[in-house]
Amino acid sequence: MIEQYEFPNGLVLVAEPMPGVQSAAFTLLLPAGSAYETADGVKVESGAASMVAEWIGRGAGDRDSRELLNALDNLGVSHSESAQTLHTSLAAATLGRNLIPSLELIADMVRKPTFDDDEIEPIRALSLQNLRSLEDDPGTKVIYELRKRHFPEPWGRPSPGTVDGVTALTADDLRRFHSRTYRPNGAILGVAGAIEWPKLKEAVGRLFGDWPKVDDGRIHERPTGPRRDHIVRETQQIQIAMAYPTVTVDHPDYYRARAAAAILGGYSSARLFTEVREKRGLCYSVYASYESQKDRAAVLCYAGTSTDRAQETLDVMLAEIARLAKEGVSAEELRTMRAGLKSSLIMAQESSMSRTNALASDWYFLGRVRSLDEIAARLDALTPEDVSEFAAGQGQLDQMTILTLGPTPLKTPTTPG
Amino acid sequence: MKFHQTTLKNGLEVVAELNDTAHSVAAGFFVKAGSRDESHDVSGVSHFLEHMTFKGTPRRDALAVNRDFDRVGAKHNAQTSEEDTFYHVTCLPEYLRESFDVLSDILRPTLRVDDFETEKKVIIEEIRMYLDNPMSVAYEAAKAEHFAEHPLGQSILGSIDSITALTSEQMTNYFREKYSPANIVLAFAGKSDWAQLVELAERCCGGWEGKPSTRSTTTVQGSRSFKAILRSEDLQQTIVGVSDGPPLESEDRYAAYLLSTILGDHTGSRLYWALIDPGYADGADLSYQDYNQAGAFYSFLSCEPDSVQDNLERMAEVYRVMMAGGPTEEELAQAKNKVLARSVLRSERPMGRLGSLGFNWMYRRRYLSVDDELNAFSRVTLDDIRRILKDWPLWPMTTVSVGPTTDVHPPKD
Numbered sequence: 001m002i003e004q005y006e007f008p009n010g011l012v013l014v015a016e017p018m019p020g021v022q023s024a025a026f027t028l029l030l031p032a033g034s035a036y037e038t039a040d041g042v043k044v045e046s047g048a049a050s051m052v053a054e055w056i057g058r059g060a061g062d063r064d065s066r067e068l069l070n071a072l073d074n075l076g077v078s079h080s081e082s083a084q085t086l087h088t089s090l091a092a093a094t095l096g097r098n099l100i101p102s103l104e105l106i107a108d109m110v111r112k113p114t115f116d117d118d119e120i121e122p123i124r125a126l127s128l129q130n131l132r133s134l135e136d137d138p139g140t141k142v143i144y145e146l147r148k149r150h151f152p153e154p155w156g157r158p159s160p161g162t163v164d165g166v167t168a169l170t171a172d173d174l175r176r177f178h179s180r181t182y183r184p185n186g187a188i189l190g191v192a193g194a195i196e197w198p199k200l201k202e203a204v205g206r207l208f209g210d211w212p213k214v215d216d217g218r219i220h221e222r223p224t225g226p227r228r229d230h231i232v233r234e235t236q237q238i239q240i241a242m243a244y245p246t247v248t249v250d251h252p253d254y255y256r257a258r259a260a261a262a263i264l265g266g267y268s269s270a271r272l273f274t275e276v277r278e279k280r281g282l283c284y285s286v287y288a289s290y291e292s293q294k295d296r297a298a299v300l301c302y303a304g305t306s307t308d309r310a311q312e313t314l315d316v317m318l319a320e321i322a323r324l325a326k327e328g329v330s331a332e333e334l335r336t337m338r339a340g341l342k343s344s345l346i347m348a349q350e351s352s353m354s355r356t357n358a359l360a361s362d363w364y365f366l367g368r369v370r371s372l373d374e375i376a377a378r379l380d381a382l383t384p385e386d387v388s389e390f391a392a393g394q395g396q397l398d399q400m401t402i403l404t405l406g407p408t409p410l411k412t413p414t415t416p417g
Numbered sequence: 418m419k420f421h422q423t424t425l426k427n428g429l430e431v432v433a434e435l436n437d438t439a440h441s442v443a444a445g446f447f448v449k450a451g452s453r454d455e456s457h458d459v460s461g462v463s464h465f466l467e468h469m470t471f472k473g474t475p476r477r478d479a480l481a482v483n484r485d486f487d488r489v490g491a492k493h494n495a496q497t498s499e500e501d502t503f504y505h506v507t508c509l510p511e512y513l514r515e516s517f518d519v520l521s522d523i524l525r526p527t528l529r530v531d532d533f534e535t536e537k538k539v540i541i542e543e544i545r546m547y548l549d550n551p552m553s554v555a556y557e558a559a560k561a562e563h564f565a566e567h568p569l570g571q572s573i574l575g576s577i578d579s580i581t582a583l584t585s586e587q588m589t590n591y592f593r594e595k596y597s598p599a600n601i602v603l604a605f606a607g608k609s610d611w612a613q614l615v616e617l618a619e620r621c622c623g624g625w626e627g628k629p630s631t632r633s634t635t636t637v638q639g640s641r642s643f644k645a646i647l648r649s650e651d652l653q654q655t656i657v658g659v660s661d662g663p664p665l666e667s668e669d670r671y672a673a674y675l676l677s678t679i680l681g682d683h684t685g686s687r688l689y690w691a692l693i694d695p696g697y698a699d700g701a702d703l704s705y706q707d708y709n710q711a712g713a714f715y716s717f718l719s720c721e722p723d724s725v726q727d728n729l730e731r732m733a734e735v736y737r738v739m740m741a742g743g744p745t746e747e748e749l750a751q752a753k754n755k756v757l758a759r760s761v762l763r764s765e766r767p768m769g770r771l772g773s774l775g776f777n778w779m780y781r782r783r784y785l786s787v788d789d790e791l792n793a794f795s796r797v798t799l800d801d802i803r804r805i806l807k808d809w810p811l812w813p814m815t816t817v818s819v820g821p822t823t824d825v826h827p828p829k830d
Contacts, residue, residue: 076758
């Protein structure tokens with residue numbers, strides 16, 4: 001049974017009591033991802049969202065940095081505060097009986113951070129080091145760089161920021177970012193596990209009900225690119241990353257799109273794994289995944305392989321994307337895809353943390369939470385013809401971004417025109 | 418939760434922790450075969466063999482193995498450590514029969530020569546992938562330094578050379594020795610019926626043959642040596658340290674785990690306050706790993722090359738202060754709270770129970786429920802932790818530094 005309530009200030013609370021679990025978890029999504037660094041009225045350098053997410057944990061309410069972390073630890077809260085491109089997400093899980101005390105601490109962090117100026121230089125040093133470590137992690141780096149080239153700015157903006165941005169940001173910039181983006185309108189709180197709805201709703205009302213609205217600043221999109229690029233790095237492996245457009249979660253073709261992406265590269269008998277790894281032994285890691293924002297979505301494909309085998313790997317991946325468009329999918333592939341998605345959904349019922357993500361994400365995209373039965377019925381209704389028809393328009397080269405990272409560039413098909 | 422246990426006629430031990438409120442069921446084979454069981458000429462064979470099991474059986478080729486798991490929506494994987502190869506699958510209860518049919522089938526693989534040659538390339542790609550990761554390079558090198566000639570120092574993946582030289586015949590011999598029923602534990606967790614599980618295990622595994630295998634478990638004292646490896650392509654400097662800890666046979670493992678949480682948890686620990694909070698380093702943790710008749714504390718540090726010496730001194734100081742004074746009551750209580758909540762969260766999924774169920778049976782011949790484990794943690798006292806610090810000093814430790822500078826040396830006492 002899913003409960004939901006929208007407070008007058010716009011904050012949405014969606015919750016699902018789960019029988020048989022002792023834990024409770026919540027995810028608070030705030031419209032404070034790195035994309036909002038560029039919004040009118042905000043306009044701060046790249047990296048602000050991540051630095052603010054770190055700053056709010058360093059003292060809030062009447063607790064200093066140490067007292068705050070100690071309080072969370074005493075409640076046994078596993079927690080993370082992280083900025084992504086769209087949202088800043090505060091996620092926490094603990095025993096059900098500690099849920100409301102944990103929410104009280106998180107509410108302080110969001111609404112009453114101490115924002116001690118002395119914390120700025122340590123946070124800057126930490127953020128710069130995170131950026132350097134990211135350079136040493138080619139597999140993660142290439143995906144950030146792919147999104148940056150594929151999505152229009154600022155929708156592919158990497159949340160760790162840039163060295164120049166992190167170096168230049170001031171305490172006032174960060175305070176401005178916080179005051180404009182940490183707000184109830186556009187915020188979603190998903191809660192799942194051992195919970196009592198009336199008590200939860202009352203507590204959330206007490207903690208967030210008087211949180212004032214803030215007007216959202218307009219975001220101006222700019223085209224990005226290039227569609228073909230190579231980053232030179234002296235690595236053992238070449239990283240291959242590709243993206244092409246698909247439809248968003250609220251689109252009528254959403255289930256067809258998910259099916260097509262999964263059949264391409266979502267599990268171990270999917271086409272990419274079979275053709276690239278099992279048949280040819282070209283790489284260890286290869287996959288395709290579906291990724292959606294509100295107004296755009298993409299299929300991301302990835303592989304990492306040795307220099308002398310990278311060209312063949314890229315060629316096979318492109319051939320598989322083309323074959324999916326040309327030949328469509330079989331009834332057996334569709335059955336396999338359906339079994340995989342359905343069991344993932346049912347198994348997510350065993351984890352309060354996975355459920356909170358699903359609740360908050362559904363609300364963000366659809367303004368409601370889908371039941372398992374609804375999802376299962378939509379998956380059951382798909383036919384191979386449906387999915388094939390959708391796949392026929394997918395993966396066109398002129399809309400595809402191809403990025404490689406490694407010692408030498410590869411030959412990539414040119415974009416028509 | 419209800420525990421069950423039986424031994425099949427061929428020596429395969431079967432354990433289960435059943436829970437009617439679960440939505441799924443997990444099954445796992447725990448094979449006592451890891452890198453410590455390898456002679457030098459077959460370095461990496463345990464992990465390579467794990468890959469080869471998925472390449473086909475008399476009843477299925479590689480594509481059929483993947484397809485037969487996927488078509489019932491089963492989530493499957495395998496992992497190889499210093500000590501074990503662990504194969505597992507999680508599925509909806511109504512598909513256990515089909516999923517387990519595949520999982521048990523692959524434990525009797527064909528090991529065909531041409532699959533062996535194709536998969537060799539995949540293993541080499543996996544090795545190269547880890548060579549691009551500074552932390553993995555430092556971790557492998559630190560284990561090799563610390564354990565020196567002891568088999569726990571051997572690489573799990575092997576090297577490009579050892580894998581290239583490995584023959585399919587060597588793998589077949591290793592398989593015959595290690596994959597005998599008496600060297601394997603089968604565990605189930607989640608929603609199922611015990612009588613049905615016993616019938617399933619007998620039908621799928623009752624025909625397995627092989628002689629019991631032995632493992633050399635000589636004890637080891639770590640080297641406490643120091644090594645700096647140049648990787649000029651990296652931006653950050655990485656350090657991995659190792660010191661000896663209590664073995665998995667010891668009840669001291671609970672105190673050792675709590676000590677590592679107090680000192681080196683990723684948040685709120687002494688290393689966090691000394692290194693991460695001030696922005697000196699972007700990574701600083703301590704973890705405890707227990708092995709068969711051995712144990713180790715692993716320290717990890719990631720920071721700018723220019724400040725690596727200062728940070729290593731800070732880490733040493735954190736350890737020395739702890740060794741001199743022990744933790745406070747408040748720190749111990751906090752660590753217990755963290756462990757309690759994390760255990761509860763993990764245990765809510767059958768897959769989260771499967772590992773400890775199987776490993777406890779393999780090495781301790783004991784069933785420990787979540788409550789048994791939590792009680793053992795709650796019994797740990799400050800004196801227990803002080804004793805651990807005395808018996809297993811964290812400092813000096815074996816230290817390996819990897820990155821753009823080699824201008825780093827062991828801190829003076």
